[in-house]
Structures are given as structure tokens and as C-alpha cells.
Amino acid sequence: EPEVTQTPSHQVTQMGQEVILRCVPISNHLYFYWYRQILGQKVEFLVSFYNNEISEKSEIFDDQFSVERPDGSNFTLKIRSTKLEDSAMYFCASREDNQPQHFGDGTRLSIL
Amino acid sequence: AQSVTQLGSHVSVSEGALVLLRCNYSSSVPPYLFWYVQYPNQGLQLLLKYTTGATLVKGINGFEAEFKKSETSFHLTKPSAHMSDAAEYFCAVSPPNFGNEKLTFGTGTRLTIIP
Numbered sequence: 421e422p423e424v425t426q427t428p429s430h431q432v433t434q435m436g437q438e439v440i441l442r443c444v445p446i447s448n449h450l451y452f453y454w455y456r457q458i459l460g461q462k463v464e465f466l467v468s469f470y471n472n473e474i475s476e477k478s479e480i481f482d483d484q485f486s487v488e489r490p491d492g493s494n495f496t497l498k499i500r501s502t503k504l505e506d507s508a509m510y511f512c513a514s515r516e517d518n519q520p521q522h523f524g525d526g527t528r529l530s531i532l
Numbered sequence: 533a534q535s536v537t538q539l540g541s542h543v544s545v546s547e548g549a550l551v552l553l554r555c556n557y558s559s560s561v562p563p564y565l566f567w568y569v570q571y572p573n574q575g576l577q578l579l580l581k582y583t584t585g586a587t588l589v590k591g592i593n594g595f596e597a598e599f600k601k602s603e604t605s606f607h608l609t610k611p612s613a614h615m616s617d618a619a620e621y622f623c624a625v626s627p628p629n630f631g632n633e634k635l636t637f638g639t640g641t642r643l644t645i646i647p
């Protein structure tokens with residue numbers, strides 16, 4: 421069965437550094453999402469993306485965050501200047517029309 | 533705005549016993565409802581969903597859930613727990629269409645199975 425693939429599985433970064441989290445959505449999917457889960461807390465929506473533009477973003481998704489679909493297969497989340505509180509598990513999700521979201525296994529981001 | 537409440541952050545049941553994980557939602561219109569499961573070090577896997585039609589929905593691994601509009605609930609059940617069911621379970625809602633809308637998750641329930 422097709423899967424959403426996320427790399428790396430674990431990213432360790434110094435505070436203030438830029439980080440890019442990568443996702444390969446399922447190939448025929450049109451809608452893309454990023455969520456995050458701080459340790460011990462609920463999964464929170466960050467941003468949705470469709471037709472090469474952001475559809476919706478949460479309050480968490482401030483100017484330090486950006487998303488991009490640089491080619492036909494990848495969907496990336498960039499955090500420009502990381503903060504300690506950005507430490508979390510980041511999940512990518514995708515879906516096709518009229519179907520539920522499928523999630524990747526996540527990238528654990530640790531900010532030192 | 534939509535919200536989800538999962539009662540009980542931890543639930544323990546004996547192997548072979550009934551599993552009941554509770555989910556209540558708040559929404560101005562009946563939403564779409566989902567249960568996802570997260571095994572250790574893995575992503576979120578869809579167990580089942582309710583969109584329209586029959587209010588009792590069956591999912592994978594023997595789980596089912598019933599949408600009760602009058603109670604604004606979508607509780608997850610399984611008649612007989614198996615050791616492999618140990619995981620974290622998340623209830624989620626979205627507006628009642630498959631547009632660009634986000635999922636809103638509950639805080640999760642960690643299910644432990646006692647041998």
C-alpha cells in the first residue's frame with residue numbers, strides 16, 4: 421500500500437539554525453498537510469497546501485515557518501530560526517479528493 | 533470552532549475484555565469523525581471514519597465506533613482486546629466535507645492491555 425514518507429526520522433539542530441523537514445506524499449494525492457505533536461500533547465494542525473499554495477495555516481505557523489512543493493514529489497517544511505519550543509514530532513499528511521488524510525511516520529525534531 | 537474531548541488519558545483492559553475509548557466533540561454542524569491509532573515510533577494510522585450514512589462504522593483490527601448525534605459522541609469499541617491493540621488512540625473531527633479542512637485532534641488515550 422502506498423505510504424507517506426518522511427525524512428529524516430530524527431533531526432537534531434542547534435537553536436537558531438534553519439531546518440528543513442521533508443515529505444514525499446502519496447503520488448496521486450492533491451492535498452498536503454503538516455501537523456506537530458509536542459511530547460505529551462495533542463497533535464496540532466500547522467498548515468494545509470493545495471494547488472501550490474497555502475490553503476489554511478494555524479496561529480503556530482508564523483513567519484519562521486514556510487512550506488514548499490519544489491518538484492512533483494516532495495513537500496517540505498522549513499523552520500528558519502529554530503527555537504527550543506519547536507522541539508516536537510512533525511507529521512506530514514496527504515490525501516486525494518474525498519478521502520481521509522494519510523500520515524507519515526513523522527520526524528522527531530530536537531532543538532538543543 | 534470544533535473541539536474534541538477524549539475522556540481518560542490512560543485506559544487499561546485485560547486481554548479478551550471489551551475496549552471502550554470515549555470521544556465527544558463540539559461542532560456547530562455534524563462533523564466528519566475519525567479514529568487514528570499510533571503505535572510506538574510510528575505515524576497515525578486511520579482506524580475508521582464516519583462521514584454520512586450508517587452511524588455504526590466498522591474499521592480495521594476489529595474496531596468499530598458509533599456516531600450518536602444526540603450525545604455528540606463517537607466512542608470506539610472492540611469486543612475482545614488483543615495484546616497488539618496496545619497503542620495511543622486519537623479521535624479527530626473535521627468539517628463535514630473533504631475540502632482543505634484540517635483535522636482537529638483530541639489529546640489521545642493510551643491503551644494498555646493486561647495479559
